[in-house]
Amino acid sequence: MLISTLIAGFVLSCVLFMTIGARGNWDFILAFRGGKLLTMMTIAIAIGQSTIIFQTLSGNRILTPSIMGFDALYLMIQSVLVLTIGSLAYASMGSFLKFAAETLVMTGAALILFRVVLRDASDISRMILTGLILGVMFRSLTSMVNRIIDPNEFSIIQQVSFAQFNAMNEDLTLVAMVITLACTLWLWSRHRELDVIALGRDYAINLGIDHDRSTRQLLIVVALLVSVSTALVGPIVFFGLLVSAVTYQIAGTWRHAVLIPVAALLSAIILIFSQTIFERVLNLSASVSVVIEGLGGLVFLYLILKRRRT
Template sequence: MRGASLILLAALALLLACLAFLSLGARGDWGFVLMFRGTRLVALITVASAVALSTMVFQTLAANRILTPAIMGFDALFLLGQSGLVFILSGVGVAMLNPYLKFGLETGVMLVAALALFGALLRRGRGISRMILTGIVFGILFRSLTQLLNRLIAPSEFSVVQSASFAQFTAIPANLTWVAAGGTVLVSAWLIAQHRRLDVMALGREAAMSLGVRYDRQARQMLAAVALLVSVSTALVGPIVFFGLLVSALTHHLARSWRHALLLPLSALVACTVLVASQTLFERVLHLQTSVAVVIEGLGGLVFLAMILRRRKS
């Protein structure tokens, strides 16, 4: 009963945030306003849902609430790809690339790299801990290569790479939004449908296998879904490191439950509400030009430090 009430309240909060985003400061023809802002709203909800669900599932498989999929080096690989494109094609060439081709390349490269890592290290019962450590090492390697390419890029073209270093929620391509939204809906629905298996897998590999769950196979499938969600959201708006951690902390604080039937949809609703409300506050109320991603990432970093310090004290 409490879980249903939380879901209802979170859905109501998201509805209010969406109405404020669509209506505040709206002038002129409402058809144009709703079409323009509605597309951006779909993009915000898509990114927030993808980040929230991927983080919750990854934390369950890793059995650690202070980890996010970003630790696997997805953001570093994305930035390496951006630097590589600018180095090879120049800034003008990158701007002239077909947006569908660019989005497909970025998503495909990150997804293939993630699947190769998961398949190689989870085969034959190798643990997720080794996979996480390997991902950290690859992340450091990708960042080093990115710094090398950035030094070789002409200073006049470095701004293209620099703009891709932060998530951009104000200039999301409308034609890519619906492609990303469709994929995110399908993957998210599949993950939520696996909530019972996730409840069992949260007990650990040995306990889950003793209860009849094919842990390694299920873990590979769910990590593939996580990789797809992270790849789509990163290719759409850019790297987001600490937003998932912020949403996860808020969700666990509100839910106080281990049931993924509650955690997964609640995390998606909380993430969408936070992102849409923050974007509305910055754009419509405060009229600030800075990216809301900087503030959200800062809050997520503070939550990360607070969780680390609280664990040390306990």
């Protein structure tokens, strides 16, 4: 019943996004809005699933993959590119080349972190702390680079510092969709294994799961999903936390056969419906990413205060 309701809500949000304020040739409207809709769906599914899986592996529902410093690394990549090749060359870079480079760098950095720090799955707390430290280092390096570059070129860095849902590159949607779909199918095939991993390392090993190997594989998939979504629209910190908090609240189960599709559908509904309101009703008078991140930050504070009281 829950998943059926979410599917209905997802279809309704898609219909509203495609039809509200639609005037003129429907061939153009379907092509223009349809591409943007597919991009938002891809981003939403990647963020929702990666957050649920990361929280399962870490055993903590107030953490998100962004804690590993992906957003800070993304901003440092942009700043270094503008510094080394200049704003004109940066602006003229092919979108596919830029997307591929950013995804490969962020995924490669995650693999190095997992290889060096995560000797076994019991070290995941150390990996999270290392990710926090690396995030601080990346932000410091980004700040230093921003002081060096020309002030006129700094405006480019400011534009990519926030998720740009109003200026998504639809040419990259197909590549991102293929990667996200492959990761989704692989995660779905492991949903029973995720249920066992959620019990804890000792229980999983006793039940016959190669916990260390599975954890590394799942972390790689999480890193790939986060890298794709970040390279596509920019850094998103608290959106996944907002989705996961609501998912656990309404799902009422620990089974990943329910959590994964609920998180994906709920994430898509929130993003598409919010973009419809801000784009069609408010005429882009505000940024949907700022509002979503603000709500996610409030959810983060609520979860921390709630845990402290208990």
